[in-house]
Amino acid sequence: xxxxxxxxxxxxxxxxxxxxxxxxxxxxxxxxxxxxxxxxxxxxxxxxxxxxxxxxxxxxxxxxxxxxxxxxxxxxxxxxxxxxxxxxxxxxxxxxxxxxxxxxxxxxxxxxxxxxxxxxxxxxxxxxxxxxxxxxxxxxxxxxxxxxxxxxxxxxxxxxxxxxxxxxxxxxxxxxxxxxxxxxxxxxxxxxxxxxxxxxxxxxxxxxxxxxxxxxxxxxxxxxxxxxxxxxxxxxxxxxxxxxxxxxxxxxxxxxxxxxxxxxxxxxxxxxxxxxxxxxxxxxxxxxxxxxxxxxxxxxxxxxxxxxxxxxxxxxxxxxxxxxxxxxxxxxxxxxxxxxxxxxxxxxxxxxxxx
Numbered sequence: 220x221x222x223x224x225x226x227x228x229x230x231x232x233x234x235x236x237x238x239x240x241x242x243x244x245x246x247x248x249x250x251x252x253x254x255x256x257x258x259x260x261x262x263x264x265x266x267x268x269x270x271x272x273x274x275x276x277x278x279x280x281x282x283x284x285x286x287x288x289x290x291x292x293x294x295x296x297x298x299x300x301x302x303x304x305x306x307x308x309x310x311x312x313x314x315x316x317x318x319x320x321x322x323x324x325x326x327x328x329x330x331x332x333x334x335x336x337x338x339x340x341x342x343x344x345x346x347x348x349x350x351x352x353x354x355x356x357x358x359x360x361x362x363x364x365x366x367x368x369x370x371x372x373x374x375x376x377x378x379x380x381x382x383x384x385x386x387x388x389x390x391x392x393x394x395x396x397x398x399x400x401x402x403x404x405x406x407x408x409x410x411x412x413x414x415x416x417x418x419x420x421x422x423x424x425x426x427x428x429x430x431x432x433x434x435x436x437x438x439x440x441x442x443x444x445x446x447x448x449x450x451x452x453x454x455x456x457x458x459x460x461x462x463x464x465x466x467x468x469x470x471x472x473x474x475x476x477x478x479x480x481x482x483x484x485x486x487x488x489x490x491x492x493x494x495x496x497x498x499x500x501x502x503x504x505x506x507x508x509x510x511x512x513x514x515x516x517x518x519x520x521x522x523x524x525x526x527x528x529x530x531x532x533x534x535x536x537x538x539x540x541x542x543x544x545x546x547x548x549x550x551x552x553x554x555x556x557x558x559x560x561x562x563x564x565x566x567x568x569x570x571x572x573x574x
Contacts (some may be wrong), residue, residue: 253455254286264293274548276439276468279303283469289453290490291461296472297324299462300452303469305476305501311444311463312450312498312509320463322445358547376553377437377515381523382530383556384435385427387544388483390536390562395485403532409568410420413528421528426488428524431495432471432505436481437519439468439554441507468554476502496520533573537563 259265280530282290285304291300302308311320389396406420407413418425444463451457472480477487494500498508506513508518513519539543539561547557566573 236476242349250456252430253289253291255291256282256286259293259502262295264295269505272550274439274550274554275378276466276554277548279440279464279466280469282521283466284555289439289455292502294462297462298458298460299464300457301464301466303466304453304473308452308465308470308501308504310508311465312512313501316450316452317509319446319448319450320444320509323511324443324445376378376450378519378523378526380435380437380553380555381428381431381519382527383560384529384554385431386530386562387556387560388431388434389427390538391543391546392483395427395483396536398485398487399427399531403416403528407528407532409532412568413525413532414570415525418524418528422489423485424524424531426485428527429488429494429496429503433477433487433503434471434481435554436467436471436505437554438505438507438552439466440464440514440552441467442511442513444511465504465507467507470501471503471505473502531565534564535567537565539563 256268257266258268260267269278271278279301280303282292282301287305288304289300289302291298293299302311310316331463390397402421402423403413407417441464444465445458446459446461446463449457449459471477474480488494494503496503496505497520498504498506498512501508506511506519544560545556545558549555549557
């Protein structure tokens with residue numbers, strides 16, 4: 220084999236390699252980049268855009284209208300993606316990516332919550348040892364119960380948010396208030412108090428609560444997630460260590476899923492009776508979805524409807540004036556009403572039923 224032939228093979232190989240590298244680089248340069256709002260600052264990133272009198276989930280919703288259903292922002296030094304529609308949320312929370320986004324950003328509070336079960340086990344063991352040393356003090360069950368009740372305070376806040384918004388919506392929509400009261404009087408009556416066994420019969424009340432959760436989810440951005448590995452969402456490459464928020468508020472008001480999405484219409488859940496709030500239907504995910512959905516969901520699904528049914532059965536609620544009640548939301552991760560709900564109460568049942 221002469222030198223000229225070897226040179227020809229070498230040149231051809233070089234051309235092939237260079238062509239491959241060219242098209243590979245071209246493909247990488249054409250890869251989609253996540254939309255990002257303008258105005259990023261050194262160190263702060265986009266944090267300054269979240270300041271002001273408007274709740275963060277509403278700011279993200281406006282950004283989604285401009286940049287699309289999935290975009291990225293810098294919260295300080297942390298790259299964060301914001302998910303604003305059901306399709307992207309489904310990719311993150313119910314597909315193989317669910318495992319990847321099962322991570323949580325590390326923080327002291329987060330570590331305490333994640334390790335809560337271990338904490339309780341350790342506390343029980345420590346209490347049992349302490350009681351042996353000092354049997355005159357309170358028993359382990361009493362102390363443990365008191366601690367558990369303290370830990371449940373957060374869940375109580377979530378329930379209070381729902382009760383407040385549900386009553387506010389009903390007071391601003393008197394026809395819907397009449398319907399839920401008529402159902403209570405028909406299915407339960409006024410001769411006894413509502414029992415847990417009655418709850419399955421109160422379908423309109425159930426629809427009112429679902430519609431309240433749809434319009435005012437207790438945690439409109441859910442809990443932060445963090446990717447434990449590289450993945451793809453909606454065709455975008457998401458690096459390991461990226462934080463993620465799911466804008467539940469925006470997803471649950473999607474006009475492609477719900478007609479008149481900003482209107483209070485409990486009847487929509489009488490038509491879609493199979494829609495529940497357990498994270499299966501991404502049009503209603505007040506407790507998020509997937510393996511990292513809110514652990515307080517069972518508590519909320521049982522306690523919130525029962526307490527609201529008792530409140531509505533026991534008392535007549537009236538507005539102090541004919542003006543609509545203000546629906547402004549407060550700042551923060553939990554969607555509290557910005558101003559206190561003021562109502563006029565009067566009893567509906569016989570005095571002995573309040574004892």
